[in-house]
Every structure is written in C-alpha cells, then in structure tokens.
Amino acid sequence: MTLAGLSLAYLKDRALNTALNILLLTLSVATLVILVLFSSQLAERFERDAQGIDLVVGAKGSPLQLILSSIYQVDVPTGNIPLATVDLLRADPTVAEVIPLALGDSFRGYRIVGTEPAYVENFGGVLAQGQMFAADYQAVIGAQVARETGAGLGQKFVGSHGLSGDGHDHEETPYEVVGILAPTGTVLDRLIVTPVGSIWAAHGFAPPPAEGAAEDHDDHAGHDHDHDHDHDHDGDGHQDHAAHDHEDGHEDAHDEHAEAEPEHAAHAGGGDLEVTALLIKYRSSMAAVRLPNFINKQTELQAAAPAVEMTRLLSLLGVGIDAVRAFAILLMATSGLSIFVALYSALRQREGDMAMLRVMGARPGAIFGHIVLEGVLLAAAGALLGVAVGHAVVAASAASFPQLRDMGLTAARFETAELVIVMAAIGMGALAALIPALKVFRVDIAKTLADTR
Amino acid sequence: MTTPAEPLIEVRNLRHEIDGRCVMAAPAFAAAKGEHTLLLGPSGSGKTTLINVITGLITPTSGEVRIAGQLMSALPAAQRDQLRRRTIGVVFQTLRLIGALSVRQNLALAQRLALGQNDSTAIEALIAQVGLTHRADARPRELSQGEGQRAAIARALCARPAIVVADEPTSALDDANAIAMSDLLLATAEATGATLLIATHDNRLRARFDRTMTLAAPQVAA
Structure with a gap:
C-alpha cells in the first residue's frame, strides 16, 4: 500500500461523489473532443475536396x-x-x-x-x-x-x-x-x-x-x-x-x-x-x-471561389462551434470547481487522517502529492473517458448519418488537440486539488489530533 | 518482563507552555529497551502533550527529550519525521485507523511509510497475533470497538518500532476491555521487544505494570 494506493482508496470510498465528478468532466471533454474531430475533419475535407480548383x-x-x-x-x-x-x-x-x-x-x-x-x-x-x-x-x-x-x-x-x-x-x-x-x-x-x-x-x-x-x-x-x-x-x-x-x-x-x-x-x-x-x-x-x-x-x-465560400461557411459554422466550445469549457471549469469542492470537503473530513499520516512518518510533501494525485486521478479518469465517449459519439454519428459518413467523418483518428484537452483537464484536476493540498503544510498535527478526536 | 538497558526514551527538565501558561512539566525519566512504563496523571496533567513531545510532534518550551540517543528538539523537521517513522509506533484512544482502507491496508500503509516497503508475511503474522485474520479485509467502520483497538495496536507494531507509545488507550473502555487492551499491548510489545509507554489516567492498569510514573498537574502561577 502506497500513498498513490491511498488516493485510489479514498476515491473508491466515496464512489458516488467520484463517479459524479468523473461524469461531469467526461461530458465536457467528450464535447470538446467531438468539436475537435468534427471541425478539424470538416476543414480538412473541405480543403482536400477543393484542391486545385480556383x-x-x-x-x-x-x-x-x-x-x-x-x-x-x-x-x-x-x-x-x-x-x-x-x-x-x-x-x-x-x-x-x-x-x-x-x-x-x-x-x-x-x-x-x-x-x-x-x-x-x-x-x-x-x-x-x-x-x-x-x-x-x-x-x-x-x-x-x-x-x-x-x-x-x-x-x-x-x-x-x-x-x-x-x-x-x-x-x-x-x-x-x-x-x-x-x-x-x-x-x-x-x-x-x-x-x-x-x-x-x-x-x-x-x-x-x-x-x-x-x-x-x-x-x-x-x-x-x-x-x-x-x-x-x-x-x-x-x-x-x-x-x-x-x-x-x-x-x-x-x-x-x-x-x-x-x-x-x-x-x-x-x-x-x-x-x-x-x-x-x-x-x-x-x-x-x-x-x-x-x-x-x-x-x-x-x-x-471555393476558398472564399468555404471561409465564409466555416466562419458561419464557427459561430456555432465557438458557442458549443465555450459551453464545453464552461462545463470543464464547472467540473474543476466540483473537484475542488469535493476534495476540499473530503479533506476537511480527513484532517485527522492527514495528521495520522504525519504521525506515521509521512512527509508533508508526500501527503501533498497524494492529495494532488487524487485530483489528477479524478481528472485523468474523466478526461480519458471523455475522449473515449467523444470518439464513440463520432463513430455512432458517422454510422447513423450518411451525410457525416460521406463527409469522411471518422472516429478512428486522433488529433493533437485531443492531447491538449486531456492535459488541460488533468492540469485542471491538479489545480483544483492544489488549494486543499497546500493545507497539509500548515497543519498543526498535535492540535488536529486533539480537535478531531 | 523488562530488563534495564540503554535508555531509548530519556526525558530531562521538560516543560511546555502555551501562551505563557505551563501545560506540562514532566519529571526526569528514562525507559530502556523492552521496558514497559505506565505514565499516570489526572486529566489536564499534560500526558498527551508529553506524548506529543516524545513523538516529536511538539517542540517543548524547555528541557530535553532524547529518542534512541538523539535530541528530538535539535533535529530538523525532516529528520524528526524520519526518527519517528522508524522508531516510534503510536496508539491513540480514538484509534485513528484510515477509514478508506481495510485492516490489512492500514497496516501495509504504516509499514510502507516506516520501512519504505511491504512485508506481507509480517503483516499477516501480526494480524493473526491480534486475532483479526477473519477481519483483515474489513474497513474500520465495520469493526467492533475491540477489533478496532486490536487493529490500531497491530498498526503501531507493524514496522517493529523500538518504541510504542499509547495515549489514553483504555479511557473509554469498561473494565474487561481496558484490561484486555492493556494485556494485548503488553503482550505484543513483549513479543516484538518494544519499549512501551502508556499515558493514562486509568488506575485500573496500574497493577499490570511494574514501572509507573506520575505526572502532576502543572502549577499555575499566582
């Protein structure tokens, strides 16, 4: 059993809360992934089909x-x-x-x-x-x-x-x-x-x-x-x-x-x-x-001119895409806030545990890392699930709508932007855990043990 | 059975104040390897403060505490943590088992923190020694008070510390459970050769220890 294992154990211990936080992040990441796949493949397809035509x-x-x-x-x-x-x-x-x-x-x-x-x-x-x-x-x-x-x-x-x-x-x-x-x-x-x-x-x-x-x-x-x-x-x-x-x-x-x-x-x-x-x-x-x-x-x-008309079309579509993207980013920020609230509240309940970990010899830095890891694990699970769901939705859409299939929309492709989204989500999870985690450096072990009997 | 040897715990002229008020003044004492000491004193006499000073969680206002020959107050925080991690096992009245972990996992985590690795054979042996083999996968909330106490004692001992300190381990227990708890602490400390220091105001335990020390309530200046 390591402190990383302890992070997982805490997440499993409050499974419903964990699941809801993951779900929230999954939805936002999936929305962003769908947008990335759709817009990049659409733009690429537009460009490819208009190649050579002035x-x-x-x-x-x-x-x-x-x-x-x-x-x-x-x-x-x-x-x-x-x-x-x-x-x-x-x-x-x-x-x-x-x-x-x-x-x-x-x-x-x-x-x-x-x-x-x-x-x-x-x-x-x-x-x-x-x-x-x-x-x-x-x-x-x-x-x-x-x-x-x-x-x-x-x-x-x-x-x-x-x-x-x-x-x-x-x-x-x-x-x-x-x-x-x-x-x-x-x-x-x-x-x-x-x-x-x-x-x-x-x-x-x-x-x-x-x-x-x-x-x-x-x-x-x-x-x-x-x-x-x-x-x-x-x-x-x-x-x-x-x-x-x-x-x-x-x-x-x-x-x-x-x-x-x-x-x-x-x-x-x-x-x-x-x-x-x-x-x-x-x-x-x-x-x-x-x-x-x-x-x-x-x-x-x-x-x-294809270039002019497609720029116009993409800018028209872009308004919609930007609106959905803004919504997804808002959703991601909400899930970040939710992770923060969940961790903050959980750590308040676990102050005694944190003090006990210190009594058992855990260094403050190690406990800090364990709390941040908890946020990162939550975010990583949400982000990876979001990517999977995003691709599944694109695959299902391409299978269900001939127009999208004809457009060449495929789920079997990964964009660099998806990696950016995953990293951003994980970074946000780490950030959300940062404030609760920093408390470990200020904890008075003896007082906490006395106060949390 | 205890045998006098090189002191593992050595306390001299210890005094701790909070906001200028003395909350603990301990007489000089020493506990050698394998020695079992009962630290008696009424509520407010500073027993918990003394335990916290001995474990390095509090730096005393004055006086000295040496653990295995090292002056605790002179050590940087990191080395104090390291000394505590490798040398001292602690049992609290409220057990303080990690609620998200099973009994086995609680022991494994404590062992990992103290030794940097897990020895599952030793953990299973210790779980068997405290009679919790059938409850090894149970969470603390699923344990009875007695089972929880046994789990807490096993955790304090799982890294085979040279010193085990217990703070009011029996104050909330009835006579039978108080005696069972102290017997278990004595037996497991005996089995591992650990120096045992129990801080309590529970006089029921006095008869089971051949060495006792009393902490008087600190005098309030007029």
Whole structure:
C-alpha cells in the first residue's frame, strides 16, 4: 500500500461523489473532443475536396450552393449553364483548365457525375482496377461506391433520376463499370464518373458532333421543357438535369418520358446542350482578379471561389462551434470547481487522517502529492473517458448519418488537440486539488489530533 | 518482563507552555529497551502533550527529550519525521485507523511509510497475533470497538518500532476491555521487544505494570 494506493482508496470510498465528478468532466471533454474531430475533419475535407480548383462557374443562385453541389457534392445544383461556356473559358489565356460537370442522376444515393478524366486526375485518382471511361455509358466508380454497392468490373447498373436516389430509373440507358478507383480520401471516393455525353444521352440529348459544330435549335431556346416526367422531387429538392431545365409540377406519367425522347434527341448538335458547372484552374494570378467579374457580368453565369465560400461557411459554422466550445469549457471549469469542492470537503473530513499520516512518518510533501494525485486521478479518469465517449459519439454519428459518413467523418483518428484537452483537464484536476493540498503544510498535527478526536 | 538497558526514551527538565501558561512539566525519566512504563496523571496533567513531545510532534518550551540517543528538539523537521517513522509506533484512544482502507491496508500503509516497503508475511503474522485474520479485509467502520483497538495496536507494531507509545488507550473502555487492551499491548510489545509507554489516567492498569510514573498537574502561577 502506497500513498498513490491511498488516493485510489479514498476515491473508491466515496464512489458516488467520484463517479459524479468523473461524469461531469467526461461530458465536457467528450464535447470538446467531438468539436475537435468534427471541425478539424470538416476543414480538412473541405480543403482536400477543393484542391486545385480556383473557381467554380455555374448558374446564378447561391454561390455557396454552387460550391457545395459542384465540389463537395452535398447540395443540389443552382441550375445549368450553356455548354458553350466551356469553349468560352477554355479560350481564355488566363485559364489553365476547365473541367465540366454534369449532374442530375444517381445510383443508390451515389451521384453520377458526367465529366472528363481530368476531374479524376485533379483528385489524384488512380485506377485500382480496369480503365478510365472512354465512351458514353462507361463508368468509373469511386472506392466507397465499389465497397458499399459491391459493384465490380463489367457490371451494369441503371442510374436514377435525381440526386437522392429515389427518382425514376433510366432503364433504357444502363451504365457499365469499366474502372474502379483506389481510395483517395476525397469526394471522388463516393462518386460515379462517366463522360458528360452519358448524362446527355441518358436524358435524351445527343452529344455534339466531334468537330463541335452546333446545330440551330431555336424551338428549344431557353431550354425549358413542359413535357414532364413523373419525377419524385423530394429529398434533395428539385434537381435539374444537366442537359435541360425541368419546370416545377412534373405530373406526366413516367412512360411519357420515353415518348418525349425523340424531341430531346432533336437537340443533337450541342447548341442548346448544357452542363451543371465548370471547375476552373487559373493559369495566372491575373485570372483571380479578372475572371470572376467577367463571369458574373454574364446574365446566366456566376463564379464562386471555393476558398472564399468555404471561409465564409466555416466562419458561419464557427459561430456555432465557438458557442458549443465555450459551453464545453464552461462545463470543464464547472467540473474543476466540483473537484475542488469535493476534495476540499473530503479533506476537511480527513484532517485527522492527514495528521495520522504525519504521525506515521509521512512527509508533508508526500501527503501533498497524494492529495494532488487524487485530483489528477479524478481528472485523468474523466478526461480519458471523455475522449473515449467523444470518439464513440463520432463513430455512432458517422454510422447513423450518411451525410457525416460521406463527409469522411471518422472516429478512428486522433488529433493533437485531443492531447491538449486531456492535459488541460488533468492540469485542471491538479489545480483544483492544489488549494486543499497546500493545507497539509500548515497543519498543526498535535492540535488536529486533539480537535478531531 | 523488562530488563534495564540503554535508555531509548530519556526525558530531562521538560516543560511546555502555551501562551505563557505551563501545560506540562514532566519529571526526569528514562525507559530502556523492552521496558514497559505506565505514565499516570489526572486529566489536564499534560500526558498527551508529553506524548506529543516524545513523538516529536511538539517542540517543548524547555528541557530535553532524547529518542534512541538523539535530541528530538535539535533535529530538523525532516529528520524528526524520519526518527519517528522508524522508531516510534503510536496508539491513540480514538484509534485513528484510515477509514478508506481495510485492516490489512492500514497496516501495509504504516509499514510502507516506516520501512519504505511491504512485508506481507509480517503483516499477516501480526494480524493473526491480534486475532483479526477473519477481519483483515474489513474497513474500520465495520469493526467492533475491540477489533478496532486490536487493529490500531497491530498498526503501531507493524514496522517493529523500538518504541510504542499509547495515549489514553483504555479511557473509554469498561473494565474487561481496558484490561484486555492493556494485556494485548503488553503482550505484543513483549513479543516484538518494544519499549512501551502508556499515558493514562486509568488506575485500573496500574497493577499490570511494574514501572509507573506520575505526572502532576502543572502549577499555575499566582
């Protein structure tokens, strides 16, 4: 039996009080750990998914929505923009690369993105199996899609209209898996990428001829279609096809969609074809000054910089995060006070014990250390339990909420900040024990023994 | 049975005052190794103060206390603690067992503090000697008064101190328990060869000691 053992024995002796103090600290540490895991992984994910992209061009609307839908694939697009914008921007000398995105369909909740191989390369995507898509209806699937759906090379699947996965199926235009990507830790892991032409064709639009000549389709100017599908526009809200705008109130039966296909096909030639958004990489810093203004002056277009929008989003989220963090710190301070009160009160009751320890030869410094250790043990138990609970909550949240899982939130990661939180909690426990412990240096043993008979 | 030898406790011209008032004035006396002394005196005569001075918890106003040849009052606090830790076992009237620890743990802690290590065999033997083997894992609050006293005596002896002092160990006990308590102290001190000094106002114990010393109530100056 050592003085450290005595510290543990005292904690066990008042188990309820000890448990309540540990619980209080566990709650505050767990809250802080959840915040750390969530905010750090969110910020990191934002940064990783936006890597290499300087500007996003899309339909007018909320710039944040444009960024969320085009880069993070978590919101519905703002609309579509003319395909001609691609050539317009590619002709700009300050632009290094333009990657078109065509959204609108999904498979079992995973978005089908019409794009070019450059999109995959932007995220450092490497094929684990198969090859890159080379023709319409060929699809390359992300690592998470392959894992969750069990899809393999050569397998065919049918995309569903809309991004929520509960729209009607495009049964007449199945995709074939020609490649599976290795995990990248980016949004690519949960996407199905295919040529933009696949999206057009799936919705009854022929891609433009190879030479890029556009036919004149005046009868589809503005590209609003009143021939409606039996679309189910719940979940993600209204999700525009990449190739055309649907107006609200889609009431026709689904089979009418098939009847309307020839009309869509009449768009062949590309003059009225549309894409959802364009991811832009600058060639020179001059572009950052000039290009957004130029694009925003176009009546149909808006430009949004991921860095700006994400900073704005994080600062908005930051207010909430700061509020919760302040609450957690307050909770931690409360638990520190609670430990102080518990130890102070316990030591008042144990003054006789302290005096007896001195009679038995314990040095004041050793008794001081034993009392501080009691506070440290309490705090360490609360802190370690808090870390465990924090990670468990994150794991449970990621398992329960697909959005968080898709965001890449994982409990299997430890941040340096967690170590700081644990050390702060333990330091606070030691601090809370300090004042009661210091009393041992002032104790009059003989008087205490006489007073505490 | 005691045998005269080199004094382990030596008291000379001892006097202690609080706020100028004399609370203890002890006659010179010495106790050799293995000697059993009963220190008698009425309430207020300064018995507890004398015990505190002998154990180094109080520095006397004047006079000398030597423990194992060392002048207690001349030692720095750390050395006084060390001397007490290694040389003296104390039994109090109120037992003062650590409530959060079992009987066995109380002994183990006292032994660890005194010797810096635990000898579990010696602890078990001592627990058996005071008849508490079946109560070794009990907490003090679960013990009867008699069991608690036996545990306190075992704790005072677990580091095999050269000196055992007891302050009013029987004052709250009936005759039978008072005699049992003093017999146990005498027997265990005899078994370990410790010098025993019991401070009490309980005259029932006088017959069991061959050496007694009386502490008179200090004179109050007119």
